[in-house]
Amino acid sequence: MKRRDFLKTSAGAGLAAGAALSLGGYDKLWNTEHALSKYDMVALMGGEPDAMFDLGIQELGGMGTFVHKGQKVLIKPNIGWDVIPELAANTNPLLVRRIIEHCFKAGAKEVYVFDHTCDNWVNCYKTSGIEKAAKSAGAKVVPGNSESYYHEVEIPGGVKLKSAKVHELLLETDVFINVPVLKDHDSTRMTCSLKNMMGVVWDRQYWHSNDLNQCIADYALFEKKPVLNVVDCYNVMVKHGPQGVSKEDVVQMKSQIIAADWVAADAAAAKMLGVETERIEYIAIAHKMGLGNMKLDTLNIKRIKM
Amino acid sequence: MRSPLLRKFRILFASVVFIGFFIVFADFKSIIPVKYLNILLYLQFVPSALKYFDLRSMVSIGFIAVILLTLLSGRTYCSFLCPLGIGQDLFSRIGGRIRRKFRRYGFKKPHTIIRYALLAATLIVTMIWGLYLITLLDPYSIFGRFMTYFGKPAVIVINNFIAGILHKFDIYTLDHITIKGFKLLAYSVPAAFFLLIGSMSLAKGRLYCNMICPVGTLLGMVSKISVLRININESKCTRCGRCSLGCKSSCIDFLQPHVDVSRCVGCFNCINNCTEKAISFGFVKLKKKSETPHDVDTDKRKFIAGTLLLMLGLPQLLRGQDKKTPIPKKESTVKENKTSPVCPPGAGSVSDFNKECTACSLCITICPNKVLQPAWLDYGVAGMMQPVMNYHKGFCAYNCTKCTDVCPTYALRPLALEAKKLTQLGKANFIKDNCIVKTEKTACGACSEACPTKAVYMIPYEGNLLIPETNAEICIGCGHCEFACPVVPYKAIYVDGNPVHLAAKKPVNVQSDKPVPSEFPF
Numbered sequence A: 001m002k003r004r005d006f007l008k009t010s011a012g013a014g015l016a017a018g019a020a021l022s023l024g025g026y027d028k029l030w031n032t033e034h035a036l037s038k039y040d041m042v043a044l045m046g047g048e049p050d051a052m053f054d055l056g057i058q059e060l061g062g063m064g065t066f067v068h069k070g071q072k073v074l075i076k077p078n079i080g081w082d083v084i085p086e087l088a089a090n091t092n093p094l095l096v097r098r099i100i101e102h103c104f105k106a107g108a109k110e111v112y113v114f115d116h117t118c119d120n121w122v123n124c125y126k127t128s129g130i131e132k133a134a135k136s137a138g139a140k141v142v143p144g145n146s147e148s149y150y151h152e153v154e155i156p157g158g159v160k161l162k163s164a165k166v167h168e169l170l171l172e173t174d175v176f177i178n179v180p181v182l183k184d185h186d187s188t189r190m191t192c193s194l195k196n197m198m199g200v201v202w203d204r205q206y207w208h209s210n211d212l213n214q215c216i217a218d219y220a221l222f223e224k225k226p227v228l229n230v231v232d233c234y235n236v237m238v239k240h241g242p243q244g245v246s247k248e249d250v251v252q253m254k255s256q257i258i259a260a261d262w263v264a265a266d267a268a269a270a271k272m273l274g275v276e277t278e279r280i281e282y283i284a285i286a287h288k289m290g291l292g293n294m295k296l297d298t299l300n301i302k303r304i305k306m
Numbered sequence B: 001m002r003s004p005l006l007r008k009f010r011i012l013f014a015s016v017v018f019i020g021f022f023i024v025f026a027d028f029k030s031i032i033p034v035k036y037l038n039i040l041l042y043l044q045f046v047p048s049a050l051k052y053f054d055l056r057s058m059v060s061i062g063f064i065a066v067i068l069l070t071l072l073s074g075r076t077y078c079s080f081l082c083p084l085g086i087g088q089d090l091f092s093r094i095g096g097r098i099r100r101k102f103r104r105y106g107f108k109k110p111h112t113i114i115r116y117a118l119l120a121a122t123l124i125v126t127m128i129w130g131l132y133l134i135t136l137l138d139p140y141s142i143f144g145r146f147m148t149y150f151g152k153p154a155v156i157v158i159n160n161f162i163a164g165i166l167h168k169f170d171i172y173t174l175d176h177i178t179i180k181g182f183k184l185l186a187y188s189v190p191a192a193f194f195l196l197i198g199s200m201s202l203a204k205g206r207l208y209c210n211m212i213c214p215v216g217t218l219l220g221m222v223s224k225i226s227v228l229r230i231n232i233n234e235s236k237c238t239r240c241g242r243c244s245l246g247c248k249s250s251c252i253d254f255l256q257p258h259v260d261v262s263r264c265v266g267c268f269n270c271i272n273n274c275t276e277k278a279i280s281f282g283f284v285k286l287k288k289k290s291e292t293p294h295d296v297d298t299d300k301r302k303f304i305a306g307t308l309l310l311m312l313g314l315p316q317l318l319r320g321q322d323k324k325t326p327i328p329k330k331e332s333t334v335k336e337n338k339t340s341p342v343c344p345p346g347a348g349s350v351s352d353f354n355k356e357c358t359a360c361s362l363c364i365t366i367c368p369n370k371v372l373q374p375a376w377l378d379y380g381v382a383g384m385m386q387p388v389m390n391y392h393k394g395f396c397a398y399n400c401t402k403c404t405d406v407c408p409t410y411a412l413r414p415l416a417l418e419a420k421k422l423t424q425l426g427k428a429n430f431i432k433d434n435c436i437v438k439t440e441k442t443a444c445g446a447c448s449e450a451c452p453t454k455a456v457y458m459i460p461y462e463g464n465l466l467i468p469e470t471n472a473e474i475c476i477g478c479g480h481c482e483f484a485c486p487v488v489p490y491k492a493i494y495v496d497g498n499p500v501h502l503a504a505k506k507p508v509n510v511q512s513d514k515p516v517p518s519e520f521p522f
Helices: A003-030 A049-059 A091-104 A121-128 A130-136 A168-172 A195-199 A204-207 A212-219 A264-275 A281-288 B004-028 B034-044 B045-057 B060-072 B077-082 B083-098 B111-130 B134-136 B137-168 B186-206 B207-211 B214-223 B269-273 B297-318 B349-354 B362-366 B402-406 B446-450 B481-482
Strands: A041-047 A072-077 A110-113 A151-152 A165-169 A173-178 A179-187 A189-191 A230-235 A252-261 A299-306 B228-232 B279-283 B370-376 B385-388 B422-429 B455-461 B466-470 B493-503
Touching: A041 A049, A041 A264, A049 A091, A049 A230, A049 A252, A049 A299, A072 A091, A091 A110, A091 A130, A091 A173, A091 A230, A110 A130, A121 A130, A130 B279, A151 A168, A165 A168, A173 B111, A173 B455, A179 A264, A189 A195, A189 A264, A195 A212, A195 B269, A204 A212, A212 A281, A230 A264, A252 A264, A264 A281, B004 B034, B004 B077, B004 B137, B004 B269, B004 B362, B034 B045, B045 B060, B045 B137, B045 B214, B060 B077, B060 B214, B060 B228, B077 B083, B077 B214, B083 B137, B083 B186, B083 B207, B111 B134, B111 B207, B111 B214, B134 B137, B134 B214, B137 B186, B137 B362, B186 B207, B207 B214, B214 B466, B269 B279, B349 B493, B362 B370, B362 B402, B422 B446, B422 B466, B481 B493
Parallel strands: A041 A299, A072 A110, A072 A173, A173 A230, A179 A230
Antiparallel strands: A041 A252, A151 A165, A179 A189, A230 A252, B228 B279, B370 B385, B422 B493, B455 B466
């Protein structure tokens, strides 16, 4: 990208952000005292998914910093595939359950879980173990299989993705927590926080046919951003992603990354996967568009080994 | 026996069977386990007979049970077990509500030539050419198609309406289901039959069963030597004709008095209608006309017009819900070269399949991914309405064997899941000149992402880009790649059917050598 282009893009992004703020999205954008937390990111290693989250969220000041009493929370794991938890194509159900429990403990009125799956949604919800885990923690597991649940929104400043149909829960809830699983991906090389958003939109074929990497980055402009990205790196699919073929594709890394900045979370996840961040184009694009910080050395990261 | 309870028992039994079938075909949430489903299907005459001749085993002797039942008690099957027959009784009842005259049948002469000609034609055509006429006329398959094409969509429309209301109250127990309509032409045959059978049953009771249905005619022949039947006690009978007026089969000639057993479906209405208690159901006693007035009936015409509108409108309505995929900037240019249709798993081969399927559409309605669609001319005239894999509508789920589990005729043979995962229905073909990666120079990989065996995988292309490549050996032809490919109008990857299904190789996978990190790499 030329400097002039960069300036143009940044100006556009700035204007768009300004416009979004003036339209009253202000509270939703910055209703976060978590800016007060000492850390930009917490990375954990060596524990079980739920235990690592307990410790990680504590370091960030507890779930109460992000979820307030009476709020509605949306948790968006990856439930894309009709595959058992051990094969790590979907977010770890234990982690999902624990996050829901923390939300309720912080006083959440309602917690919702859904994904727009790739395989048959009923089977995905069931086989992934996430439906059971989420329901047992008291969350509402909501279908994402029909266009009727999706509503058109503008993506101000999007280069390729100027509008998208997003799930109504994203618009109706107060707090959004993104819970991707880290995986290899055969065309973007990695799927994690930013790419997980392909599961909140209806028409992802549009993304595929209109510069996938740019669309993934563009979506991050949308005003409803996650307060937290909890990256599940417990079992990591390091090849044949995002669906996987068999357990040979999985490496048990027993790790977790928690950050509000999804570009940063993805940059750290790329290191875990052992892929050069520059090769995952959407991370670089999102960084340049000012949607987050991929320069990990400028961040204050809390590293915990259990 | 002349207890009025006989009729009540018939209604109760038939209701249970009918509701069972209705639920089986309308079960859009896949709640009913396959084993219960098979109990209902076991006694369906044509599917069971076909399965028997295919398998030649005792697993499917349901149709023999039906013949024995007919020898015992006449065409009980038609009133108690045939979902189409019971459905017609329901229509007749509604007909009686619309206009009382519809419920006054009276004796009619049998359509002897038509019915035996149709039965003979069905048998001959089936033996020489194939299932064409059975597919068209088997009552169970006709019922299945009614449910699949009209019944289930109607149920889903209601579900969506209720789901919409619940949804307002933040309740998601019912989910909204997108209805994908079939090809418009595919509706033509079921719609024509619905009009035919609907109007016949509305006004004339079981006319369809006694004039057209080959199963009815066949069982009618058997029932001529049945042991239990309707008897009229001549000494008690006053020739009042009440029995005949209530006879849906129009088979009681009360002046003789005589019951035509080949048409009697054993509904027991006559027993209840007889004020003299002259009619009973029991062991055969050897021995041996009224015309209803005929005038123009506007209600009937209105009803037919209304049904016609609904039939023509429903498919349109459903198709309206079928959302199009967004069009990429440039349209693809290379046409897919499909040499053979893809037939469902368990079919073995297209020719075998075409010979054994009666197009009852149970697999179509039960397929969770809606990849099974009724064929129009995909298989040629032979296979009209039979299920064909349509990868623009859906894809075959890797972990699913539902269609092979339910098929009542054995046209789809049961496959263990592991065997199904290695059954190659067709092979994926990649058209590079249509691919986004080549035409737009941007990343895509939707096909490879979707592939469950990695028969479609990505190899380095220009710069940082990756482009698909296929490995036909491990491809099972599930069509997920074709379904996912965003290119229109021609896909950049498509599955060409195997006329004879082949065995795919099991994908070989080696353990990743990526080290487990012991330190944070950042």
